[in-house]
Amino acid sequence: MxxxxxxxxxxxxxxxxxxxxxxxxxxxxxxxxxxxxxxxxxxxxxxxxxxxxxxxxxxxxxxVRSLDSYRGTALIRAAERGHAAVVGRLLQAGVAVDHVNRLGWTALHEAVLLGEGTPQYVETVRLLVAAGADRAKPAQRDGVTPVQGARKLGQKAVSAVLEAERPGSPAAALLGAATAGDADAAAAALAAGASIESADGQRRTALLLAALNDRVEVARLLVGLGADPDAQDDRKDSAWLVTGVTGSVAMLETLLPARPDLALRNRYGGVSVIPASERGHVEYVRRVVRTGINVNHVNDLGWTALLEAVILGKGSEAWQEIVKILLAAGADPAIADRDGVTALQHAEKRGYDKIAAILREAKGR
Missing domain, CATH: 1.25.40.20 (Ankyrin repeat-containing domain)
Structure with a gap:
């Protein structure tokens, strides 16, 4: 009791x-x-x-072995309702993927037969398939397999996941799928035995390749199954760090549940907000400063995000907005470069009058 x-x-x-x-x-x-x-x-x-x-x-x-009144696992309950994020966590925690409940169904059966074929269920099915769920397992009562159920219900996107062919070379297929953005093929490659941390000759993992090419659906699959957002290649890029280069807010949001190391440094000794500020990725900077990232981090060149926004930016509206965002997030305009030159002095030297005015106002507060 x-x-x-x-x-x-x-x-x-x-x-x-x-x-x-x-x-x-x-x-x-x-x-x-x-x-x-x-x-x-x-x-x-x-x-x-x-x-x-x-x-x-x-x-x-x-x-993870506990069962409900239907003799079902937590995974079956989550799969039935299409809670993909929960499904991923439970798979990582080791819940049995093909457990059969009192109704004679596995989690995959419930995601298909009781699902709606919507994107959240497609993602749920991908996770289950990638984790090794038996796509051809017949239900105990009527013998319907997940594949048959998806076809009968007209769930075309779910059927595509379930019918994706398993590759001959799983690791290569996973890397190719991550680059191309084929989440169904990525799930099939993982089901065939590809390591989630498979990497190419430049040590780029599938998650890094997905981030580089802004393949959000593949990244969601990989993150859901526990891929490492901090794995760095031979250029010291990681999935998280390259979001600062691409400026993809969607990828940033996809990677955050993986708890990336916000202090991880790229080959220039910088954190992701620095290249984003340099490149004028306004919406990315607006979002990333809310993660707790250090906006005053100094890279190996001696520059902060604020300094890069001025020194390497173009002084136009995007960079003006980035300067405002950084200052509001706590960027210190008094931090100078290695030569003792501040962001304000760089702005004045370059004739960036509007940025200079913003920095003067911040200095006077």
């Missing part, structure tokens, strides 16, 4: 009250304790798609 603390935790889980759940767990509540409907905080987090709560329960011993 659940204790009073356990019951309070289950109630907090239904509300997705992570702060209360954390306090209750600290006080001794069990994330695996079930009520009379066989619900636990861990299982609730999975079925409702509460990612932060799920992470909390996994950190405190969430039992």
């Amino acid at each position: 659940p204790t009073d603390l356990d019951q309070q935790l289950i109630a907090a889980a239904w509300k997705n009250d992570v702060a209360a759940a954390r306090r209750l767990i600290t006080a001794g509540a069990d994330v695996n304790a079930v009520d009379d409907t066989v619900q636990s905080a861990f299982l609730i987090a999975a079925s409702e798609g509460y990612v932060e709560l799920l992470d909390l329960t996994l950190q405190h011993g969430g039992d």
